[in-house]
Amino acid sequence: MNLKQLSDRLGLSQTTVSRALNGYPEVSEATRERVLKAAQQTGYKPNKAAQRLATGKAKSIGLVMQSAPEIGGDPHFSEFLSGLAEEAVKHDFHFVMAPASPDDELNAIKRLIASGYVDAIFLAHVVDPDPRVALLRSSSIPYLLHGRIMGDTHDYPYLDVDNEGAFYTAAKLLLQFGHKRFALLNGMERFTFAMRRKIGLEKALGEAGLTLSPDLVHHSVMGDQAGFRAMERFLARPERPTAVLCASTALALGAVRAINKAGLKLGTDISLIAHDDVLTTLRPENFSVPLTTTRSSLKAAGARIGQRLIAGLDGTGDMPEQELWEAELIVRASTGPAPM
Amino acid sequence: MNLKQLSDRLGLSQTTVSRALNGYPEVSEATRERVLKAAQQTGYKPNKAAQRLATGKAKSIGLVMQSAPEIGGDPHFSEFLSGLAEEAVKHDFHFVMAPASPDDELNAIKRLIASGYVDAIFLAHVVDPDPRVALLRSSSIPYLLHGRIMGDTHDYPYLDVDNEGAFYTAAKLLLQFGHKRFALLNGMERFTFAMRRKIGLEKALGEAGLTLSPDLVHHSVMGDQAGFRAMERFLARPERPTAVLCASTALALGAVRAINKAGLKLGTDISLIAHDDVLTTLRPENFSVPLTTTRSSLKAAGARIGQRLIAGLDGTGDMPEQELWEAELIVRASTGPAPM
């Protein structure tokens, strides 16, 4: 069923039907009702591609999804997506996901923009320098980053968590407890969120006259396996760390296992703080020793990004261009005084 | 840059340019090369919406994503998606995700079909009866299910894991070990995969003259928290189970924690087998006591589904309509003889 058929059936012109459907004032209430009812009955749904072609708007936001094996089943990604989705569904938006191999991401974005399929583009996993950001900047399509590039230039729209501040605060707490030897289980080094977390930690240590030993820093995907392995290595060192910062609860899961296996007691022999993205499947409060965390909901970030993007497109937008969310420090049992 | 501009610039007609670009034979090699080069230089990318409108094909597959809070950040979903994506990227397909609140899913599918944005539809989280399947069946759009409805009718295309067989086999192993009291930590009751797993377990028990106590069956989302709580309840019962089947490693994670907390030894006091979807972030072999599992990669399923869907659209397809994958039983340390 298309517009023509529907209007023929109603004995009206396509114009009138289209206007009735889209809420234009030039059509009488009686007619509008008749049209609406007929559309309902016949199950008429406008063809999006045609609509898109005619209006230039598509109520859709695009995202390229890196389909690297390492990033594939990332629960962080899906958690974020679910927030985005929740917001999208409210406004009848959908997303177009263009999967791309990592080396082809730039082209994927170009294709996505040129395709005319999307009204706006969202980007995550920011690195530095990030050619994708440069591309978006020079294109005319609205976009929004989850994360920031490094440096203090704020001439692009983003939503980010204050990762530096989060780990700075976390480190401060551990320093107060008298810890001196810190380890860091971080995400992939190329991502700016990981860089900033490291910087936050180093800053706090620096203020206490300490430095972060490169041997006690680990960068990897944020899975429990990586956490376990890295932690085992850390614990095997002659001077093992007494305080650990983890970039995710998944890493922490592995780390805790290594700690248990080594016969150490979490919160006593060794303190740990993890960043908590509030993943539905892995809650820090449910660890055998509940985890102290810096918390910031990924899902909420997704929802907020959806909101901003959509509002921007609707022209409703009077949104801040940049947003920096503070993470909450939630103290639980995994942190305690440094052992003597 | 659009077709008209490009052809003007080349002094050719749109027809010729279009044909050159799409590999039709009616154009000389010299011209084709000239066109291709110009397209390259100007960065011309055909407008997908227009292409779609003209051809009816869009190289895109649609999926409605339930945006229920419970299902939101499901790592199973993203694991699957990553497989799908990997396959899609190979063939330059993309997906259109239509988020939908659970009570509106049917409409979301209808909209997606009518939108003309997608060439095929994929569905997961099959329930029974599943109105979505009925809808797809009666529509003319190609589709594919991940999972099956109940019963033995095979008149719709699907890819499923033999969940019944997997849990049957798992239960058999435990029965051989002399276990008599079984518990089941399952996914949401309404999903057919959960139903089938329960059936598999019951069948094995039935053959041994045993029955599954309803008090030792738990249905919930597959997160560690739910696993922990349910397991704690099970262990608090006067006659606690000696064997547990878990529908996911995330559930198992919680269950194991409860077991540890109760001071029981996994693989000795209590045996556990989990279904392993091969999530990147949670590997059963990395549990403190490595988990015996029934394994079937979700990601591989995603890839396979992408492959079938795409092949079907290309007409390349000579694919089986139905596929049932057997899960492998991988025995590790979490299973052992029933305690005396």
Add this chain to the structure above:
DNA sequence: AGAATTATCCAAAGCGCTTTGAGGATCAGG
């Protein structure tokens, strides 16, 4: 050389929608 192919290229229609610029009713006021 003239006719019949064949190789190239083109004009125009059409996909389903929105939107502009007018035209036909309908109603009130003179």
Add this chain to the structure above:
DNA sequence: CCTGATCCTCAAAGCGCTTTGGATAATTCT
């Protein structure tokens, strides 16, 4: 009864692409 204003409705153009049915130029055959 006629005029101007107010509603309502319509025909047609256009969004950017593919594709059908010719046309023109180049090539081959007799």
